[in-house]
Amino acid sequence: MNKPLRRIAIFCGLLVLALLLRTNWLQYVEADELNSHERNRRVLIERYASERGNIVVDGKPITGSAKTKDTDFAFKRTYLDGPMWAPVTGYASQAFGASQIENIEDGILTGNDDQLFFDRTMAMFTGDEAKGGNVVTTLNGAAQKAAFEGLGNKKGAVVALEPGTGKILALASTPSYDPSSFAGYGAKDEKSWNKLGKDTDKPMLNRALRETYPPGSTFKVVTAAAALEHGVVDDIDAKTDSPLPWTMPGTTTELVNEGNIPCKDATLREALRVSCNSVFGKLGYNVGKDKMLETAKKFGFNEEQFVPVRANASIFPEELNDSQTALSSIGQFDTRTTPLQMAMVASAVANDGKLMKPYMIDQLEAPNLDVIEKTESEEMGQPLSQEHAQMLQEMMETVVNEGTGDRARIPNVTVGGKTGTAQHGENNSKNPYAWFISYAKGENGSPVAVAVVVEDSDATRDDISGGGLAAPIAKDVMKAVIDSKK
Amino acid sequence: MSVVTNTTTIGAIEAPSRRNTELAMLAFAVAIPLFAYLNVGLALDGTVPSGMIGYGLGIGLLAGVGHLVVRKFAPYADPLLLPLATLLNGLGLVLIWRLDQSPRLIARATNLYGSFSPDAPKQLMYSAIGIALFVAVLLLLKDHRILQRYTYISMAVALVLLILPMFFPARNGAKIWISLGPINVQPGEFAKIIIAIFFSGYLMVKRDALALASRRVMGIYLPRGRDLGPILMVWAMSILILVFETDLGTSLLFFGLFVIMLYVATERTSWIIFGLVMSAAGAVGVATFEPHVQQRVEFWLNPFAQATWDQSEQVGQALMSFGAGGTLGTGLGQGNSDLIGFAANSDFILSTVGEEFGLAGTMAFLLIYGLIVERGVRTALAARDPFGKLLAIGLSGAFAIQVFVVAGGVMGLIPLTGMTMPFVAAGGSSVIANWALIGILIRISDTARRPAPAPAPSPDAEMTQVVRP
Numbered sequence: 043m044n045k046p047l048r049r050i051a052i053f054c055g056l057l058v059l060a061l062l063l064r065t066n067w068l069q070y071v072e073a074d075e076l077n078s079h080e081r082n083r084r085v086l087i088e089r090y091a092s093e094r095g096n097i098v099v100d101g102k103p104i105t106g107s108a109k110t111k112d113t114d115f116a117f118k119r120t121y122l123d124g125p126m127w128a129p130v131t132g133y134a135s136q137a138f139g140a141s142q143i144e145n146i147e148d149g150i151l152t153g154n155d156d157q158l159f160f161d162r163t164m165a166m167f168t169g170d171e172a173k174g175g176n177v178v179t180t181l182n183g184a185a186q187k188a189a190f191e192g193l194g195n196k197k198g199a200v201v202a203l204e205p206g207t208g209k210i211l212a213l214a215s216t217p218s219y220d221p222s223s224f225a226g227y228g229a230k231d232e233k234s235w236n237k238l239g240k241d242t243d244k245p246m247l248n249r250a251l252r253e254t255y256p257p258g259s260t261f262k263v264v265t266a267a268a269a270l271e272h273g274v275v276d277d278i279d280a281k282t283d284s285p286l287p288w289t290m291p292g293t294t295t296e297l298v299n300e301g302n303i304p305c306k307d308a309t310l311r312e313a314l315r316v317s318c319n320s321v322f323g324k325l326g327y328n329v330g331k332d333k334m335l336e337t338a339k340k341f342g343f344n345e346e347q348f349v350p351v352r353a354n355a356s357i358f359p360e361e362l363n364d365s366q367t368a369l370s371s372i373g374q375f376d377t378r379t380t381p382l383q384m385a386m387v388a389s390a391v392a393n394d395g396k397l398m399k400p401y402m403i404d405q406l407e408a409p410n411l412d413v414i415e416k417t418e419s420e421e422m423g424q425p426l427s428q429e430h431a432q433m434l435q436e437m438m439e440t441v442v443n444e445g446t447g448d449r450a451r452i453p454n455v456t457v458g459g460k461t462g463t464a465q466h467g468e469n470n471s472k473n474p475y476a477w478f479i480s481y482a483k484g485e486n487g488s489p490v491a492v493a494v495v496v497e498d499s500d501a502t503r504d505d506i507s508g509g510g511l512a513a514p515i516a517k518d519v520m521k522a523v524i525d526s527k528k
Numbered sequence: 529m530s531v532v533t534n535t536t537t538i539g540a541i542e543a544p545s546r547r548n549t550e551l552a553m554l555a556f557a558v559a560i561p562l563f564a565y566l567n568v569g570l571a572l573d574g575t576v577p578s579g580m581i582g583y584g585l586g587i588g589l590l591a592g593v594g595h596l597v598v599r600k601f602a603p604y605a606d607p608l609l610l611p612l613a614t615l616l617n618g619l620g621l622v623l624i625w626r627l628d629q630s631p632r633l634i635a636r637a638t639n640l641y642g643s644f645s646p647d648a649p650k651q652l653m654y655s656a657i658g659i660a661l662f663v664a665v666l667l668l669l670k671d672h673r674i675l676q677r678y679t680y681i682s683m684a685v686a687l688v689l690l691i692l693p694m695f696f697p698a699r700n701g702a703k704i705w706i707s708l709g710p711i712n713v714q715p716g717e718f719a720k721i722i723i724a725i726f727f728s729g730y731l732m733v734k735r736d737a738l739a740l741a742s743r744r745v746m747g748i749y750l751p752r753g754r755d756l757g758p759i760l761m762v763w764a765m766s767i768l769i770l771v772f773e774t775d776l777g778t779s780l781l782f783f784g785l786f787v788i789m790l791y792v793a794t795e796r797t798s799w800i801i802f803g804l805v806m807s808a809a810g811a812v813g814v815a816t817f818e819p820h821v822q823q824r825v826e827f828w829l830n831p832f833a834q835a836t837w838d839q840s841e842q843v844g845q846a847l848m849s850f851g852a853g854g855t856l857g858t859g860l861g862q863g864n865s866d867l868i869g870f871a872a873n874s875d876f877i878l879s880t881v882g883e884e885f886g887l888a889g890t891m892a893f894l895l896i897y898g899l900i901v902e903r904g905v906r907t908a909l910a911a912r913d914p915f916g917k918l919l920a921i922g923l924s925g926a927f928a929i930q931v932f933v934v935a936g937g938v939m940g941l942i943p944l945t946g947m948t949m950p951f952v953a954a955g956g957s958s959v960i961a962n963w964a965l966i967g968i969l970i971r972i973s974d975t976a977r978r979p980a981p982a983p984a985p986s987p988d989a990e991m992t993q994v995v996r997p
Binding site (some may be wrong): 044047050058060065066068070074083087115 | 890
């Protein structure tokens with residue numbers, strides 16, 4: 043009877059071997075896949091297991107962590123002025139995941155990032171509560187407040203940059219949402235989440251980075267830069283060859299101006315001051331679609347920006363016929379831009395032609411406040427020469443001092459800007475967007491450049507609305523930055 | 529079977545009793561769970577757990593009693609079985625206690641049943657009853673061959689045990705329980721021992737009939753119909769269990785046991801084929817009209833599919849537990865295997881092993897089970913009587929299949945079936961029955977390794993003539 047016994051012994055051995063192989067497969071080969079599985083709650087449990095680090099503005103945290111009685115999550119995310127800061131922080135919800143900075147810097151905030159390995163190990167030995175590190179942002183609290191309150195109950199977005207460095211000083215989007223309203227995973231959180239998702243006003247949309255609008259007349263700054271850079275115009279105070287009315291090449295359509303403004307053969311400065319469609323449409327056509335595209339790309343069009351939150355790519359169309367080139371050059375047709383992109387345009391002009399890469403995370407701190415990583419300012423390019431940039435500054439300052447942007451004037455501060463009103467909807471049936479881009483300038487460079495867009499304003503279709511609705515907001519934001527510097 | 533004259537596994541002459549070896553290993557088997565217990569306490573509360581002394585004394589006492597009884601009543605028994613079982617039982621207690629501390633499970637029980645009662649104290653009591661049964665087996669069963677007398681009674685008892693749960697209400701969706709007032713018994717755990725006894729007795733008698741008196745059909749020997757009767761009956765019973773009690777695990781266990789023992793008794797490979805064909809026929813037949821089985825297979829194939837998740841997260845959660853453990857595990861008390869929720873400390877206890885002990889610990893656990901099986905097979909080889917051989921291989925085979933079916937199910941190697949990891953999982957029936965199983969194996973191995981009595985002097989032998997020169 044022993045021969046079959048030995049065979050059975052081998053069979054039992056094979057059973058155990060199969061189990062051993064399986065456990066190796068699960069716990070070694072497939073471990074990573076299982077650990078990052080979408081259904082694995084451990085990721086979330088880990089995220090809220092210890093006090094989450096904070097997102098810091100002006101040296102003060104704008105987020106917090108509240109201890110909960112929950113069995114899964116020891117802590118819950120809280121937000122200070124949630125709606126105001128939502129476009130910056132994003133959300134960190136136990137039920138719905140995380141977004142923006144909360145998501146991108148999750149490793150630092152939870153303290154699980156490899157860069158914090160040493161801190162974790164030390165905490166293990168000293169027996170301290172594990173804590174996450176902090177994310178220190180470049181934002182300016184006063185500017186953010188001015189932007190958010192300026193938008194008020196209107197729909198729109200504001201982006202403010204520091205032209206010399208690319209630091210994002212304000213990033214507001216309205217209507218906004220309160221990330222703490224669904225930070226947990228209860229029925230209440232789910233209700234808030236669903237309500238926000240169904241809201242037709244799209245409060246969860248970060249308009250400053252993720253929405254592209256037709257830029258309207260504000261794009262004329264780019265067109266002017268292209269005209270100067272490519273030698274189509276040399277002297278901003280020389281008369282241009284601009285017939286009025288001007289019929290777009292290849293069509294029988296006239297490119298009309300808003301109202302009865304002196305655009306015939308206007309100088310570049312004058313054309314920008316009163317915002318002549320006919321002049322800039324023809325200029326864009328004279329520069330040509332390829333050179334227009336080249337300049338637009340230098341300003342950052344046609345590619346996504348990472349600040350480090352992803353911003354949608356702004357679009358200057360690549361395939362255009364002559365009349366479309368003219369329309370695109372005045373910010374209509376298929377030209378679309380994010381508020382961030384227009385702020386970059388203003389900041390490049392203000393920074394004497396040098397475009398700095400926008401960023402909003404200044405540094406990452408370990409739980410003990412040691413700096414782990416500091417973001418260095420980075421030059422993105424030089425869309426226009428210093429000389430041309432200074433010409434554009436003169437023109438934009440004229441717009442504020444004597445033109446459509448008068449509402450943005452700040453006493454004792456040089457301000458340059460450009461208004462815009464962009465039409466949208468079939469046959470322009472919807473309310474236009476009111477735009478304003480501007481910068482302020484002091485003795486030592488420019489402290490701030492701003493782009494403001496207000497949607498669905500009760501605007502009339504002229505640039506007055508850009509100047510009337512958006513410019514005051516831009517002014518308040520610039521003023522807040524200047525005052526906070528004092 | 530020829531009479532064993534000499535095997536490599538047994539020195540019949542003056543075999544060392546190895547009781548001191550057993551004692552030394554028992555010390556380890558008690559010390560390791562004690563350290564594990566300390567580890568859980570430190571991890572969860574940062575203090576030495578208050579039950580440390582009580583727990584240590586309890587498990588030490590149980591192991592000590594077991595050892596003394598073996599020393600006295602089965603002095604030549606295999607020295608590994610008792611320490612291995614003790615180690616598993618001790619670690620099982622620690623794991624159950626650890627899961628009792630889980631706020632998640634406490635909250636879950638409170639939500640569902642309005643109260644939570646820890647399982648570890650119950651398990652300690654069951655372990656004590658298990659050891660008591662182990663002692664009783666060794667005291668009362670002076671020779672395992674006594675069990676031969678109960679061949680047909682065993683069959684009847686096994687049938688009754690297995691059929692009874694049909695008449696009791698299902699608990700947690702499985703009709704595998706007999707409820708007598710406050711006591712709930714899983715008869716399947718005991719039935720496997722009793723079935724093994726029946727098979728051993730029956731096959732020992734019918735071996736030759738089954739092996740020789742058979743017609744050859746297409747190269748396969750088919751036994752006579754009348755010899756097949758009881759075998760078919762057991763087979764039919766397995767099918768019935770599957771259909772009426774939806775207990776996939778137990779019927780698999782019986783199929784396996786039944787094929788292994790037939791093969792060992794008759795030494796004919798054709799029985800394996802015959803057994804497998806019958807098993808397959810039964811399984812396929814049932815699977816075609818039994819939604820429960822189909823559902824299990826579906827869960828196994830798509831553990832993370834939404835449809836599976838809606839019905840039961842357990843399988844997927846168990847897999848993720850193993851993944852979370854990685855190579856070295858999270859450490860006791862620091863994993864999240866309690867996400868499995870229901871049955872985390874019984875059917876799914878291996879996931880907690882996987883998550884908190886990691887790959888290394890899981891392999892160690894599997895190897896301990898492998899060692900128990902291996903010692904059982906060794907006992908079968910060493911046994912000198914066919915009944916003992918059959919019983920030992922039957923018990924170890926059943927043990928091996930049970931471990932494979934449960935661990936394989938939890939790890940997603942095969943579809944999940946409701947059974948428990950012997951000694952480790954929370955559940956009275958399982959612990960008690962498996963201690964009885966170890967008791968029987970120890971009795972068989974004691975008989976096998978006992979030195980043969982010195983031959984009596986033969987009166988016929990004459991004095992050798994001395995030739996004088």
